[in-house]
Amino acid sequence: MTETPNSNRDCGPMLALLLLRVWLGVRAIATGIEKFSDSRTLQVPLLDAAGKPDSSGAVVEVTQKFYSLHSYHAIPDSMKDKFAQEPFLPAFLTAPYYGILGWALIALGIGVLLGIFTRASLFLMGLLYVSLTFGLILIKQDAGVSWLAIHVAMIAVALSLCRHNRFALTCS
């Protein structure tokens, strides 16, 4: 039997790239949005099974998560304190970096997910993760470095599959 060449009809690489775009896009968008999250503690009456205030008159503290522009925080304060002590990370660089990190993650995530200049979006996302890796190396967060390395590897694979890009709003 003669094997029929079917490389043009093999949709595997296309689906692989699509899967990577969805994963990387959702990951970046959710991470960016979480930087606008915060929690607040409310005091509300304790309700019984019938939904009426408990006879003790007790008040309970309930924690609620919420999102707002005002709540924006690029990275946890504890990590920010550690970066502030690093000579390679001067404030005139880190301040604008913190300012755009969340927005950049959301924008690049949307770009990768919807296929808006897919190559450029993937490459910039990779650079962003490399920049984060640099900071984590300085403060010896090896687990975080490994974690980001997986992301960068996935981006590299996605870039190598870009010629199979489909379901994209713009050309790659």
Add this chain to the structure above:
Amino acid sequence: MSPRDPAADAEGLGRRRFLKTATAAGLSLALAPLRSAYGQGEPGAASGGEINIALVGVGAQGRVLMDAMLKIPGVRFAAVCDIWPYARTYGQRYLKKNGFEVRAYESHQDMLSKEKDLQAVVVACPDFWHAPITNDCLRAGHHVYCEKMMSNTIAGARSMVQTMKDTGKLLQIGHQRRSNPRYLVARNRLIRDARLLGRITAANGQWNRAVSADLGWPNHTAMTRELLARYGYGDMHQFRNWRWFKKYGGGPLSDLGAHQIDIFNWFFDTIPSTVIGSGGRDYYTGHEWLDNAMVIYEYHLPDGVARAFYQVQTTTSAGGGYFEQFMGTEGTLRMSENPKYTSIYREAAAPPWDDWVSRHYLAPQKAPAASDDDSSSANEKVDARETAELASYYLPVVLTKAIHQPHLENFFNAVRGKASLNCPADEAFKSEMAVFKAIEAVETRSLVTCNPSDFTA
């Protein structure tokens, strides 16, 4: 306070007092049908009306109560009473700063004879004066909130219950945890309704404190020996440190233990059957009462026997603060007036508590942040007989007031006829009898049987 022997007052009623009591009791019986469903309310202070009160005893505890009462709407201070001019003046000036022009008295009888508009009296003087003052106030027609212990003698405590019944007036005892919403939810919802602990088999409570010096006083404020003797005190040192002397108080088991042993009785909803104890005056040479004590009660509950261990140490604050802990087959509840000592633990094999979590009766403890010291081996068993680790929760109920305020509010609401007392004297007597039994067990170094008849005033 008045210059007479409080012990004699508690032991028996004189002829004149008997006539006064009998008259008051007769009036009470005659008026009983007219009272509200909650009983014993004050018609003149109906629904939110102002209640005129006097504070007897402006020492440390009196000042705590005074601060709590200043936050309660509708409570109007009319008088303060204290044998120590220094404390009396402090109370008068402090209340003036807070908008109350009060009259000050040395003797409670003088106060009762001159203050005609009082509805209630709050008693926070040394224990041995509780019974005489409370009894006189009740007989004068006033409702009384009296600090625990009710008395330093069983006879004194019993006389208070009897006078409350004779006069028909309200007598709330200051076991303030009984009005604390955190305790109410824990007892009524988590233990009773939800039975989250399963069968309770053990309890333990403690209040440990570090070594501290005796209380002093500014030299220029010292009272004369004559004045002190008139009110039953040997000298100024005993007056300031009355809690350590048998003539005036009940020692640490009474001062600290009474609150927590009350929680054993209240949560178990019964009295103990026996108590055994050990303790002694091992450190403080100038005190009469014991420094440290450990007692074990046995309670017969509907599900079976439960034992409750209680310790009070005044020579070390180690051991995890002050709390009352109830341990069952499915969970453990550690309660304390201080929320930081409160936790609830679920045994690994117990049914899930998700429903109570979703209704905010419980909340999962936040996991502690990982540290460099944490390692997987930290959670490993070192002995094959260890039980699986318990899941930890906290009680999200918050008390946004001073810890005594809800109990005082309950008292004033009862005076207004809008509530029933959370700790009337006859109920408090049962808990205080358990304390007296514990003291007896420690002092006699024997197993003491708690006959139910002893617990009835």
